[in-house]
Amino acid sequence: MEFSAQTVQALMQVNPRPPLVMVRGEGSWLEDHHGKRYLDFVQGWAVNTFGHCSPIVQDALAAQAGTLINPSPTFYNLPAIELANRLTAAAGMSTAFFHSSGAEANEGAIKLARKWGRVHREGAFEIITFQDAFHGRSLAAMSASGKAGWHTMFPPQVDGFPKARINDLESVRELIGPKTAAIMIELVQGEAGAIPATKEFIQGLRALCDEHGLLLVLDEIQTGMGRLGTLFGFQHYGVRPDIITLAKGIGGGIPLAAVVASEKASLFSHGEQGGTYCGNPVTCAVGVAVFDALTAPRFLEGVRNRGAQLAIGLQRLTRRYGLVGERGVGLLRALTLDDNDSAQIVETARAMGPKGLLINAPRPNVLRFMPALNVSAGEVDLMLEMLDWLLATRRSAVAA
Numbered sequence: 001m002e003f004s005a006q007t008v009q010a011l012m013q014v015n016p017r018p019p020l021v022m023v024r025g026e027g028s029w030l031e032d033h034h035g036k037r038y039l040d041f042v043q044g045w046a047v048n049t050f051g052h053c054s055p056i057v058q059d060a061l062a063a064q065a066g067t068l069i070n071p072s073p074t075f076y077n078l079p080a081i082e083l084a085n086r087l088t089a090a091a092g093m094s095t096a097f098f099h100s101s102g103a104e105a106n107e108g109a110i111k112l113a114r115k116w117g118r119v120h121r122e123g124a125f126e127i128i129t130f131q132d133a134f135h136g137r138s139l140a141a142m143s144a145s146g147k148a149g150w151h152t153m154f155p156p157q158v159d160g161f162p163k164a165r166i167n168d169l170e171s172v173r174e175l176i177g178p179k180t181a182a183i184m185i186e187l188v189q190g191e192a193g194a195i196p197a198t199k200e201f202i203q204g205l206r207a208l209c210d211e212h213g214l215l216l217v218l219d220e221i222q223t224g225m226g227r228l229g230t231l232f233g234f235q236h237y238g239v240r241p242d243i244i245t246l247a248k249g250i251g252g253g254i255p256l257a258a259v260v261a262s263e264k265a266s267l268f269s270h271g272e273q274g275g276t277y278c279g280n281p282v283t284c285a286v287g288v289a290v291f292d293a294l295t296a297p298r299f300l301e302g303v304r305n306r307g308a309q310l311a312i313g314l315q316r317l318t319r320r321y322g323l324v325g326e327r328g329v330g331l332l333r334a335l336t337l338d339d340n341d342s343a344q345i346v347e348t349a350r351a352m353g354p355k356g357l358l359i360n361a362p363r364p365n366v367l368r369f370m371p372a373l374n375v376s377a378g379e380v381d382l383m384l385e386m387l388d389w390l391l392a393t394r395r396s397a398v399a400a
């Protein structure tokens with residue numbers, strides 16, 4: 001079928017999209033229906049761990065598709081067992097449960113936190129979350145999120161998510177009371193524009209949780225699986241969480257997510273959690289392949305090196321164009337402009353030729369970069385050159 005304005009009418013319109021169809025991808029490059037190629041620093045929203053159509057993902061999919069696709073969640077399957085063992089061993093935690101999306105995994109973590117409150121804190125059910133946080137689009141995950149305008153979108157909200165401020169320990173302490181069961185946070189607020197929590201703050205949250213008998217839940221959906229240059233983000237922060245949620249990069253582009261819990265937080269009884277696709281062998285087989293490639297010798301060192309290269313390049317552009325600055329950890333980085341032009345820059349970057357550039361504008365004044373974790377040094381340099389050109393032409397356009 002040919003692409004036209006009419007043919008897309010059958011798709012529910014939930015966000016503005018350019019009149020393009022993406023048809024093919026390889027590594028850091030994506031190709032549209034005109035054959036134009038784009039250097040992709042969005043990568044399916046930080047999910048394509050090894051870029052587009054990585055052989056790591058292709059081979060795992062093909063092998064598992066020819067072996068067993070779905071025996072039903074009534075039975076154990078080997079890939080789910082293997083992935084649960086790898087994740088729990090690496091995280092120093094106890095059990096894992098698999099889902100298909102980040103929002104679902106966060107629902108699972110929320111359920112575990114409420115069970116913790118019921119069993120250990122006399123029915124406490126509140127989970128302290130944060131302003132500008134993003135935890136997904138199910139009703140509870142939207143309620144846990146702190147995005148502006150979300151609290152009035154589909155009322156009533158799910159109850160019990162008081163909001164504190166990131167890097168403000170006092171704002172958290174003030175909210176702790178007899179109804180509090182847990183604190184849930186992103187180590188680097190991704191959708192808010194790569195805003196890192198400080199080490200001191202996260203360690204302070206751990207101390208508060210220990211003091212009051214609360215669970216520390218880390219939403220590592222964006223920060224986990226190598227993105228920060230460590231397998232899990234919490235390793236970068238030097239804390240031990242009680243529960244982590246993983247999605248995005250864990251499946252290398254395939255819909256896979258996980259809740260991983262310490263022994264004391266592994267509280268589900270039979271009948272309290274489940275799902276038709278939870279822990280199916282196809283997605284878990286990809287998860288195993290992604291895990292093994294991420295933990296191969298020196299791979300994460302490469303992520304840290306590319307992260308440092310990107311940071312230095314963004315700092316250079318900051319000085320050259322008098323911007324506000326860059327921030328982030330590993331390969332989750334953002335550049336803050338001195339005006340609200342980020343959406344315009346994203347448009348121009350995509351539209352320019354002969355090759356386009358795909359980047360993201362999480363805020364009117366912020367550009368975000370989430371390349372594949374195996375992006376090459378040459379591709380990082382090329383992105384920086386393209387961005388330099390975009391910033392230069394914007395300046396001369398303003399001056400003209």
Ligand SMILES: *Cc1c(COP(=O)(O)O)cnc(C)c1O
Pocket residue numbers: 100101102103104106134135136137186190191219220221222247248
């Ligand atoms: C993307 C994201 C989610 C939601 O994941 P989905 O797979 O889109 O449901 C939740 N939390 C964080 C931190 C995310 O970045």
